[in-house]
Amino acid sequence: MSNTPRFAIVMISLALAAILGLAIGFYWPTAGIKDGIAQAKSIERGKDLATFGCSGCHNLEASGKSPNKAAPPFRTLVKRLSQEGLQEQLEVALSMGHAPMPPWNINPSQSEDLLSFIESLRQAKNN
Ligand code: HEC
Numbered sequence: 528m529s530n531t532p533r534f535a536i537v538m539i540s541l542a543l544a545a546i547l548g549l550a551i552g553f554y555w556p557t558a559g560i561k562d563g564i565a566q567a568k569s570i571e572r573g574k575d576l577a578t579f580g581c582s583g584c585h586n587l588e589a590s591g592k593s594p595n596k597a598a599p600p601f602r603t604l605v606k607r608l609s610q611e612g613l614q615e616q617l618e619v620a621l622s623m624g625h626a627p628m629p630p631w632n633i634n635p636s637q638s639e640d641l642l643s644f645i646e647s648l649r650q651a652k653n654n
Pocket of ligand 1: 577581595598599620625
């Protein structure tokens with residue numbers, strides 16, 4: 528019976544260590560994974576938007592030509608522009624319309640998705 532308090536302390540310490548271990552071992556990596564998943568979803572939504580609204584003229588892929596020869600493939604935009612530059616160009620192109628394309632009123636989260644998608648083309652090998 529005199530062992531009970533020591534036993535309790537050992538058990539509590541083990542439990543605390545386990546909780547701490549779980550917190551460190553699981554929380555940090557899953558936070559990173561969640562960011563990655565959110566980013567992947569944003570890119571996917573952006574690609575859907577671009578497929579719907581832009582692919583009639585612009586090539587969206589890692590290679591190939593644009594359907595409208597005057598419209599630069601999106602991968603060439605990221606080659607020329609920084610992320611801020613691209614964001615600016617996008618805002619102008621969307622709000623004012625450009626060349627044969629009328630203004631396109633999408634909400635800020637949609638234009639963020641579009642930006643994520645076009646930014647993802649920075650990984651494209653063939654630009
Ligand atoms: C009807 C054809 C057409 C559609 C649809 C279209 N574009 Fe364009 N886009 C063009 C042409 C042509 C140019 C090149 C001439 C110009 O810049 O005005 C261009 C240029 C651009 C540029 C400027 C690139 C630079 O040189 O800096 C951006 C950014 C852009 N488009 C984004 C978009 C986005 C985003 C969409 C979809 C929401 C879209 N475009 C849909 C025809 C189109």
